Amino acid sequence: MDFKLSDEQRMLEETVGRLVRDGYPFDVREKARTSELGYSAEMWQQFAELGLLGVPFSEDFGGFNGGGPELMVVAEGFGRGLVLEPYLATVVLSGTLINSLGSDAQKEKLISAIVGGELRLALAAYEPEGRYDHTHVTATAEKSGDGYSLTGNKAVVLHGDSADQLVVIARTGGKGTDRDGLSAFIVDANADGVSRRGYETIDGLRAAEITFNNAAAELLGEEGKAIDALEASLALGIVALCAEATGAMEVACDQTLAYIKERQQFGVAIGKFQALQHRMVEMRMELEKARSMTIFAACSLDAPAQVCAKRLAAAKAIIGKSGRKVAEEAIQLHGGMGMMEETAVAHYAKRIVLIDHQLGDLGYHMQQLERLLDVDDDAA
Amino acid sequence: MDINFTPEELAFRDEVRSFLDAKLPKDIASKVKNGQHLSKEDSVRWQKILNEQGWMALHWPKEHGGTGWSPIEKHIFEEECAEYGAPGVLPFGVNMVAPVIIKFGTEEQKQKYLPSILNSDVWWCQGYSEPGAGSDLAGLKTKAVREGDHYVVTGQKTWTTLGQHADWIFCLVRTDPSAKKQEGISFLLIDMKTPGITVRPLITLDGEHEVNEVFFDEVKVPVENLVGEENKGWTCAKYLLTFERTGIAGVGQSKAALKHLKEVARKVQQNGKPLIEDPLFRNRLADVEMELMALEMTNLRTVAAAQAGGVPGAESSFLKIMGTELRQEITDLFRRAAGPYAQPFLPESFEADYDGEPVGPEFANTVSTKYFNMRKLSIFGGSNEIQKNIIAKMILGL
Structure with a gap:
């Protein structure tokens, strides 16, 4: 048992981290969001240059040959920056499905184009x-x-x-x-x-x-005969969404904590009030659960089919449940400022909540979990 | 990154399983699984078996007879014990006072107290809480006045778990009433047979006698029973409170309980179908199952961090809150599984030798008492609200 990232995974994490820190400040994101395309074509080219568009694909196509943990690392970084580009749609969902089903000729043509940033x-x-x-x-x-x-x-x-x-x-x-x-x-x-x-x-x-x-x-x-490959790609998508949510939840928690330390009312920082302290602690607890389940999901893709399905359902369900709490509390603890379009945390809250509406929500995944309740599973 | 155990870790788990298969007395495991009373003799018998194997003191250094296990090995051991229905080792001696003696005690104290703790020959209890000092422990008033080569101790301790069986008590006492709250406290070991000590039972809401009040009326305690320096007892207390808490999440207990709950829910019928097929009940089971996965992974992350040399600090407060809430939730589901038969109160049926007729299904007799008993989890060991204060201060810097 080992939760440390490998050297390669850490390099990937640093690459994404730097890109998001330097290239994705809130005002730049806002400009891209409100553009006609809705994201930045230049940023997409940067993804290609940094090799990010090849993470789940074989080296033959210029890829990284990454699995669940590698996608997790990338998506978590994207979640921290609320990245707008079509990475989930292009690489994780469509690209991996082509990779599973396509002929050599189709893969040669399409995967290479994805990795090169020429095909969305x-x-x-x-x-x-x-x-x-x-x-x-x-x-x-x-x-x-x-x-x-x-x-x-x-x-x-x-x-x-x-x-x-x-x-x-x-x-x-x-x-x-x-x-x-x-x-x-x-x-x-x-x-x-x-x-x-x-x-x-x-x-x-x-x-x-x-x-x-x-x-x-x-x-x-x-x-x-597409069902198995489709479900494998959706599973990768769930890992990516869980990780993206975790990254976004982390920032929502950090920004909220910074806000309650700074915002003064009744002559003190509102973070001095125990009622708010305990709510902040609960947000962090939800974040830890989300992070744990994201790791669990990312490391379970090679488990026996039913075990994998059960863990992914549980992970996405926890993300839905914990995400809602973090998003709502982030807005609440920011008070009126949490309601403003100009406040970054509001955008994090919106993405976190909407992730529950992609690839199955809390209710959907709890139903999957109920169906798989008798599947015997030892976590480690 | 790999969430699976290594071949070495799996081999260790097999070793633990073989031991439990061979040595855990069936009568004791059956009592644990059925929620029946364990006698003092049961606990001591099991702990002596553990000691024969050299597996009694998980957290002691090897030179004092500890296992020398890594955090992952301790975790595996605790999980397997819970799965097999082994009784939890009573913590007061081996996991509470002993680490304090090892860290702050004199050579004489180590020689005098540690071997009998290891072999469960002496039963210890904890003298921390007082009627006026619960979460605010430093507000304690029991005083110890130095007179020659003795302290004279007067005051009252409360919530003393299993103090009715205890030979010795470790106490926080006030030795300097003029000092600031935390600074005038000392850590004292007291023989329960000393004249002036009275133990009175406290009956809890489930009808159990688990906790006691202990009164001290001018009790003479030799000065060599002081651990660490006089007026530095708060350091010992803090050390004890933050001491190795690998098992605090109670993952093993919750897993065993959930497994039992599912067995019960498959047998109990509702509307002509097993209860486990009832949509509402099944939904709550699924919710517990996913929360338990999240708890287990969070616990494993903490264990792995400790394995890598990190010191688990306030993170254990997260585990305490999450773990106790989940265990309580499972007791609530047991109560609901019993339906109307959660009502009868037959304390005599909690004894293993009870041969009367059960009222309703057999599992139902203990569910309500267990449910009410387990309310204690979020109160003791630093209430969950205190844990949140700790996280707010230590992790969030609020």
Whole structure:
């Protein structure tokens, strides 16, 4: 048992840490957030130059060959800076799915382009009626010429508005929530038959509702057999989201602590009041739990399938529960200032809360945990 | 980064398991699992078995007969003991007064007291709290006046756990009433057979006799029973309070309790189905399960930090709060699992030799007393509010 980062992981942590410290002050982020694109294309190129876009991919494509702990380190750093760029959408969700399913030729073309910063992707999996169930897929694809023709609607596709290409989950067989018959496709985001309605999310990111109407699609992997690879990518996504939340929660706690030490009322710093001290302690306790579960999730991806699923569900559920407490308390302890758009902590609070709405919320993951309650598991 | 035990750590765990398989008396484990009363003889019998194995003193240095184990090994041992239903070692001698004697005592004191603690021949209790000194421990008033080669001790201690069995008590006493609160306190060892000591039982809300009041009426204590310097007892007290607290999270106890709770919930029927399939109950079980995972990982992070040479300080306050709240939550679920049968109070059934008919399901007889008894967890050892004060001051700098 060893919780220390390896030398390589520590270097990765320092790289991301420096980038966020130097390149991501709040005013710079605000400028990028309110730009048309919603993030900084220059920053994305910097990610490429620093090798961050290759973290989960093999060295053959210029990657880092990283697993859960490496993604954790990157995402936690991004969480500290409230990074806006489409890393989760492009690298973690879409990129790893292509990496699992794609042919050598597809990987050579697409993964290399991701790593080089030339290709931005989005994963179009969830549907308007399916809430957090990734097996609820009504979009369908049929063979058409050399490729496929894809039809259906996809909901709140993270960074789907600016993606160059989309990785889309559609049915080639089965119905309802069948696990068999789900296939993954690459679709050009600007192709005929693709219409996108992009928008800003409450936490300052971008997403899109996407409609496919006989859009030309290229199959990834074997027809009807995408479910395992999809779930592996979603698992990585959960690790990344847990870590991002932990990074953001850490900053929310730090900023709140600094604020209550500085803010004077009744002639003293409000941090002198025991009622506030205990609430601050509780925030830190939630942060420690979140950090513990993030590590647990990141180190569990190679565990037996049901054990891994159980731990990831527990991790994301704890993040949802603890995150809400930290976000609400951060606003409360900042008083009126916590309500202001100009206050950084408000943006941290929004991102932390919204992370609970991505890849399954507290309720969804508690249901998964209830389903897996009898899975025997020794933590270490 | 690797959350799995190393092959060496797994081998150590196997060694502990083999020992527990072979040496833990079945009658004692059964009492622990069923929440029945342990006698003084049960505790002493188990502790002597541990001592024969050389595994009694987890936190002592090796030269005094300690295990010399690393933090991870201690953690593994405590987890396995809880899993097997071994009684917790009574801390007052081996984990409380002994480390103070080892750190601050004279050579004579070490020779006089340590061997009998190691072999559980002498039963110790703790004389800290007083009616007017609980969380504000330094407000204690029991006074010790030096007269020749004796101190004369007068005052009252309270919440003295298992003091009814004790041979000796370690006490914080006021030796300089004119000094500032913390500065006039001394650490004194007192033979419970000394004339002038009276022990009175305190019955707690669950009907148990676990704690006592101890009265001192001009009790003569030889000066060689002073540990450390006169008026420097607060240093000993603080050392003891922050001393190695690897087990404070109670992860092993909570895991064993949750496992038992699930077994019970599979058997109890509600609306024609096992209770474990009831959506509300299952949801609360899932909540406990995930909180327990978070606690276990947080505990392991602290253990690993100690392993790497860090000194667990105020972090153990986090573990105390999280761990006690979780254990209390599990007792609440047991109570709910029993349903209406949480009501009957049959204290005679807590004895292992009880051969009467249970009222309702067998597990139900102890759930309510246990629930009320476990309220103590968030009060003793520094209440959870005091732990928050400690974190606020030591970690947050507030």
